[in-house]
Amino acid sequence: MPAKTSENLSLINFIERNHDGIVIVDKAGLVLFANLAATKIFNRSRQELCGKQFEFPLPGDKTIEINIPGESKEFGIARMQQMPIEWRGRRATVLLVHDISDLKKTEMLKSAMDERRRIDRIKNEFISNVSHELRTPLTSVREGISQILEGFLGKTTARQKEFLSMCLEDIDRLSRIIDGLLDISRIESGKIILKKETLDIVDLAKSAVSSLSVKIKNKGLELIEDYPKEKTEIYVDRDRIIEVFVNLLGNAIKFTDKGHIGISIKNKPKMVECCIEDTGRGIAKKDLPRVFIRFQQFGRVFGPGEKGTGLGLSIVKSIIELHKGQIRVESKLNKGTRFIFTLFKYTSKELFRQYIVDSLREAVHNDEPLSIFLFYIDDLALVKKEFESQKITLLMNKFYEIVGGHLRRQADLAVKDDSAILLVLPVTKNEYIESIQLRLKQALEEYLTKEGLDKKIKIGCRTAGFPRDGSSADVLFDKIKEVLN
Amino acid sequence: MAKKILLVDDEPHIIMMLENRMKHAGYDVITAGDGQEALTKAQKEKPDLIILDLMLPKLDGYKVCRMLKFDEKYKHIPIIMLSARAQETDKKMGEAVGADGYVTKPFEPQVLLGKVKDLLG
Numbered sequence: 001m002p003a004k005t006s007e008n009l010s011l012i013n014f015i016e017r018n019h020d021g022i023v024i025v026d027k028a029g030l031v032l033f034a035n036l037a038a039t040k041i042f043n044r045s046r047q048e049l050c051g052k053q054f055e056f057p058l059p060g061d062k063t064i065e066i067n068i069p070g071e072s073k074e075f076g077i078a079r080m081q082q083m084p085i086e087w088r089g090r091r092a093t094v095l096l097v098h099d100i101s102d103l104k105k106t107e108m109l110k111s112a113m114d115e116r117r118r119i120d121r122i123k124n125e126f127i128s129n130v131s132h133e134l135r136t137p138l139t140s141v142r143e144g145i146s147q148i149l150e151g152f153l154g155k156t157t158a159r160q161k162e163f164l165s166m167c168l169e170d171i172d173r174l175s176r177i178i179d180g181l182l183d184i185s186r187i188e189s190g191k192i193i194l195k196k197e198t199l200d201i202v203d204l205a206k207s208a209v210s211s212l213s214v215k216i217k218n219k220g221l222e223l224i225e226d227y228p229k230e231k232t233e234i235y236v237d238r239d240r241i242i243e244v245f246v247n248l249l250g251n252a253i254k255f256t257d258k259g260h261i262g263i264s265i266k267n268k269p270k271m272v273e274c275c276i277e278d279t280g281r282g283i284a285k286k287d288l289p290r291v292f293i294r295f296q297q298f299g300r301v302f303g304p305g306e307k308g309t310g311l312g313l314s315i316v317k318s319i320i321e322l323h324k325g326q327i328r329v330e331s332k333l334n335k336g337t338r339f340i341f342t343l344f345k346y347t348s349k350e351l352f353r354q355y356i357v358d359s360l361r362e363a364v365h366n367d368e369p370l371s372i373f374l375f376y377i378d379d380l381a382l383v384k385k386e387f388e389s390q391k392i393t394l395l396m397n398k399f400y401e402i403v404g405g406h407l408r409r410q411a412d413l414a415v416k417d418d419s420a421i422l423l424v425l426p427v428t429k430n431e432y433i434e435s436i437q438l439r440l441k442q443a444l445e446e447y448l449t450k451e452g453l454d455k456k457i458k459i460g461c462r463t464a465g466f467p468r469d470g471s472s473a474d475v476l477f478d479k480i481k482e483v484l485n
Numbered sequence: 486m487a488k489k490i491l492l493v494d495d496e497p498h499i500i501m502m503l504e505n506r507m508k509h510a511g512y513d514v515i516t517a518g519d520g521q522e523a524l525t526k527a528q529k530e531k532p533d534l535i536i537l538d539l540m541l542p543k544l545d546g547y548k549v550c551r552m553l554k555f556d557e558k559y560k561h562i563p564i565i566m567l568s569a570r571a572q573e574t575d576k577k578m579g580e581a582v583g584a585d586g587y588v589t590k591p592f593e594p595q596v597l598l599g600k601v602k603d604l605l606g
Contacts, residue, residue: 128572132540135569139590140498146594147502152509175591179571 021078021097024087025054032087041078041099043069058082058093068099076101109471113364124186131182135175142171173309180311184294187318194237194322196358198351198415201234201241201272201343202227205263208245215253216261226264234272234343235351240319241343247312248276248339254308255337256280271325271345277338283331291329292317316341348417349484355415356464357473359424363466370466371428373437374480375403375444376420378458386456393418395457402443406436420484430465437461488605489513491532493523493549494567495541499590503536510598520544527553532562534605536597537584539568539575547582554583563604567592 015022021038025031034042034049042049042056056066059082068076079098084091147153149164156164209225216223245263252261259279266273283291290296295310320327320341327341346354356372363370377383383392400416403423407414414423428436441461448454464479490512494500497518504514515530517523520541527535527549535553539546546566553559565586566579579587586600 128570131571132569135571135590136496136499139569139592140496140502142591143499143502143506143594147505150594152505171591182571 021095021099023049023054023095023097024085024092025058025095026087026090026092029054029058032092037099038097041068041076041097054095056080058095065100068097068101075105077104117365127182127185131178134178138171138175138178142168142175145171177309177311180309180315183315184311184318187315187322194240194358196235196237196354198233198235199238201232201236201274202265204236204238204241205245205265205274208242208249209263211246212249212253215250219253219257221253221256221258222260224260224262224264226262228265228267230267232265232267232272235346235354236323236343237319240322244316244319244341245274245276247316251308251312251339252276252278252280252337255282259336268345271342273340273342275338275340277336279336282333282335282337283329284333288329288331292327348420349481351415352417352420352422352484353473353477353481355413355422355424356477359413359426360466360471360473360476363426364471366426368427369429369468370476371425371430371433371436372464372466372476372480373423373425373433373440374420374462374483375399375423375440376460376462376483378460380419383457389418395453396421398447399444402447403440406440406443422480430468433463433465433468437463487511487513488533489515489530490601491515491517491523491526491530491535493517493520493535493541493546494538495519496538499538506594506598507601510601512601518542520546520549523549524552527559527562531559534601535562535564536567536601537564539566539570539579547578550579550584551582565597565600565604567597 016035018035019037021041022033022035023031023038024033031049031052031054034046039046039049056068057064059080063079063081065077065079068078077100079100081096082093083096085094086092087094145164145167148156149161149168205225205227209223213223249261249263256278257280262275262277264275264277266275287296292313294314317327320343323343325341325343327339329337329339331337352374359370359372377392377396387395396416396418400414400421403421404414406423409425409427412423412425412428414421416422423440425436441459444459445454448457448459460483462480462483464476466476469476469479490507492500492503492507492514493516494503495518500516500518504516507514515526515532517526521543523535523537523541524544526532537546537550541549546568550564550566553562553564560583563585564583565588566584567588567590568575568579569590571589576587585604588597588600
């Protein structure tokens with residue numbers, strides 16, 4: 001052993017503390033030395049390594065990848081190279097071992113994600129190609145029959161016209177079935193990503209009602225609406241929930257000849273309950289379990305009007321379930337039917353979490369980063385003692401305005417509850433998190449100073465970034481949640 | 486003088502029926518069976534309106550539309566996309582390349598004729 005000069009000491013330090021494993025083996029393959037990193041990578045103590053036969057293959061002149069036990073890792077890969085050296089006067093080999101487990105894991109995750117994306121794309125293309133191929137011949141069939149019916153190709157008898165009209169109706173039905181199947185397969189392949197926003201569900205109900213009010217009037221039915229007086233906000237996909245209302249109301253109108261159509265919304269503590277009822281022909285008890293199954297239609301074969309596709313209720317159920325809600329049906333033959341669906345009302349904490357889940361899914365899907373900020377009033381209990389809740393609400397509104405003023409992209413979003421604001425910036429790179437946080441916090445504090453509140457109210461901030469802090473919504477949410485009420 | 490419509494579709498049956506429909510409605514009709522022919526005829530014959538399928542051989546409908554709409558000489562010609570592709574993204578893409586209307590197949594004659602009439606002023 002050379003004398004421990006200071007130069008040698010620092011060299012030994014360097015070798016010992018190197019992040020890469022360094023192992024020296026002699027010609028017979030006995031381990032002469034192993035640094036700290038090597039003991040970790042091979043998950044062996046120094047005693048277990050030194051003086052024993054080296055258990056792993058030697059790379060020769062190549063760089064090889066070996067499986068390593070690692071420290072409590074279920075999976076480990078290291079890259080290893082060797083070089084000849086002289087060790088204490090004898091020829092020996094130094095092995096450099098670089099742990100690439102994390103790199104490999106990321107690569108594997110990425111290739112699994114790429115594969116899933118590829119399958120999704122193929123599925124989606126297939127569905128849309130099938131639909132295209134079915135519609136094209138349907139186009140000339142429909143147009144041909146239309147023209148004969150319109151008399152372009154000579155006179156037709158009343159009976160011919162009647163039959164051709166029936167053909168036309170059924171072509172349109174077939175076309176609606178194709179649309180429905182396309183819809184269902186997209187829902188089922190998870191191809192539909194809900195575009196959820198916080199909305200007043202009453203607005204959605206009213207918008208569905210207004211698109212059908214003419215039909216209701218034309219059938220001479222009464223419309224009974226019953227909505228809560230207060231705003232009933234809920235986190236849903238606007239178009240999809242309107243589709244649910246339209247579908248259920250459409251059914252109610254179709255199967256009701258006299259009486260009324262009712263639509264009501266109840267704002268309950270943890271959920272919103274929507275009910276669409278009619279005084280129509282009803283569904284027999286034995287048929288009730290099958291209403292949501294596709295292509296199950298009951299007692300409507302000779303009914304007047306547009307025929308259904310047998311897919312509507314199945315789509316409705318899928319949409320409600322995509323929203324983690326529930327739907328059920330009650331009916332009495334010849335008395336009427338009632339569809340009731342419930343949608344979960346999130347607490348602000350759950351809502352914040354849900355926003356992170358949804359934005360993260362989108363970010364992973366698009367292979368983009370995600371930056372998340374939570375600004376909150378520090379020591380809220382104390383602040384609440386000092387200020388009226390109305391004052392705090394006003395302050396939060398102002399804060400929301402300030403934070404909202406910093407949104408740049410369409411996908412950027414800010415949501416607030418009574419004491420915190422969540423800001424989610426997709427695409428924004430994680431390295432900008434600190435500077436954005438600083439800038440926004442400053443803006444909020446400037447406002448407090450201006451109002452003379454800076455001594456009494458302090459702003460806190462938490463941040464999380466994908467991929468900086470992790471790739472699961474729980475990990476990201478954990479970084480900010482403890483300050484939420 | 487009757488207005489001239491260029492019909493573009495690679496399905497002969499659809500061309501035949503559409504031609505009949507448009508002639509009945511009082512229009513002059515010329516036709517093309519692929520994207521390249523559509524472009525040539527649009528440039529040579531200067532139709533008053535084009536009804537354009539999307540999935541075409543040689544040059545797809547989006548490209549035909551974009552090339553015409555980006556050309557000062559032809560961008561005034563209204564183009565109605567008539568396609569069996571019915572997804573929202575398809576319609577958006579139609580808008581993006583400058584189409585003046587989007588009708589899905591199978592189409593209702595009144596809807597298509599209404600659009601034609603609107604665009605011809």
